[in-house]
Amino acid sequence: MTKIGIVLGSTRPGRIGDQVAQWVHERAARREDAEFTVIDLRDHPLPHLEDPPGFSGQYDDPRTRAFAAVVASCDGFVFVTPEYNHSLPGVLKNALDHVYVEWNTKAAGFVSYGGVGGARAVEQLRLVCGALQLADVTPQVTLPLATEFDLGTVFAPGEHQFAALDTLLGHVVAWSAALAPLRAGGAEAAVRGRLDAVVEALRAKDLEALRRIYAPDVVSFDVEPPLQHVGTDAKLKNWAKVFTIFEKVDYELRGLTITASGDLAVGHGFGRVSGTLKNGVVTDGMWVRATFVFRKTGDGWVIVHDQASVPFDVASGRGVADLEP
Structure with a gap:
């Protein structure tokens, strides 16, 4: 099912945004076409851009990895934001800038509040979303302090705001579902990139590079x-044993097919280890059936399961190792 994150973009003491986010969540929970979760930035105290840019989906800081995993698990977002000095809160901008690929090809809607309803914060958020490849929907909910909050502090939305929120949620869910094929294509490319990294690490006999690819x-x-x-x-x-046997290692994948959905991806094809042995003998190795299961985490796509097998002859009970794809 489509999953939408409701991002609470203020962490200021005495904030009123938690009332707004709760209203959005309670209204959204009535829908049957998606599931909704609140992402409170107070729960993700990110540093100020201490990680390198997140174009690769790999992050050094554990706080960033945890936040990236939460963002990656969602198909779209509703940003609940105040307006601070004609703009969005710095903590929200920092969170948006901390990760990148996890935002890509997802939908975004806005519920804003402030002196003029937070409209100017949303104007700037739309520009940021464009840079993050977030598809911002047109409907939005604007909540002026003078009309939607008693004494400016207790949230009491007018009846017309419920219809506006329903319209916004409907657009975010629809666009999130419509963009799913693009997300799957991006996931496939990312997984292929990770398998390319496996091949490179094997050829370099680099165990530490391999470690980063496995869960x-x-x-x-x-x-x-x-x-x-x-x-x-x-x-x-197992790979260390291969490295002790081979002076020079090569690895090849053929017929690789990848299917991705959400934060899981499965690849299958044929793999072969070959190269030059320590005694100088060159071997072509044998082809095996190879299956890979990937999970998307704060460290990017990592292998959570793999399997290598050969067919066997039923009569003799022995494996058949001389087949080619």
């Missing part, structure tokens, strides 16, 4: 016993 809890069904290898260290032991 800590990866479960691997490899061609070597035991039946499964659990955890990154167990998986890397």
Whole structure:
């Protein structure tokens, strides 16, 4: 189901934005075409751009990784924002700037509040969303302090605001669903890039580069016993063994097909390890059936499961290792 994040963009003490975000969430929860979750920036105390730009989807700071994972899990967003000095809050701009690919090809709508309803903050947010490849919808909810808040502090929206919010939510959900094919295409490209990184790391015999591509809890069904290898260290032991046997390693993938949905992706094809052994013998290796399962996290797409297998001859019970794709 489509998942929409309601981003509460103020962390100021005494804020009234939490009342607005709660109103949006309660109204949205009545819908059956999407699920909604509140993303309160107080729960994500991000540093001030200490990470490198997030174009790769990989982040050094654990706070950024945690925030990226939350953003990545959503298909669209409703930003609840005040207007500070004709603009959006700095904490919201900082959060928007901290990650990049996690925002891409998703929908965005705006619920704003302030002296003139927060309209000028939304004007600037629309420009930022364009740079982040967020598709901002036209309908918006504007909440002036003088008319929608008792004494400027207690939120009491007029009846017309409910219809405006319903319209906004409908557009965000519809656009989020419509953009799903683009997100899947972007995910496929990202996963292919990660598999390219696996090939490069194998050719370089770089175990630390491989470690960054596997999830800590990866479960691997490899061609070597035991039946499964659990955890990154167990998986890397297999590759370390390959590196001790080969002077020069090559790895090839053929017929790779990738299917992505949400934060999961599956790839399957044929893989082959080949190269020059320590004794100087050149070997073409054998082709195996290769399957990869990826999960999108704050560290980008990581392998949570892989499997390598060969067919076996039923009569003899032996594996068949001389087949080619």
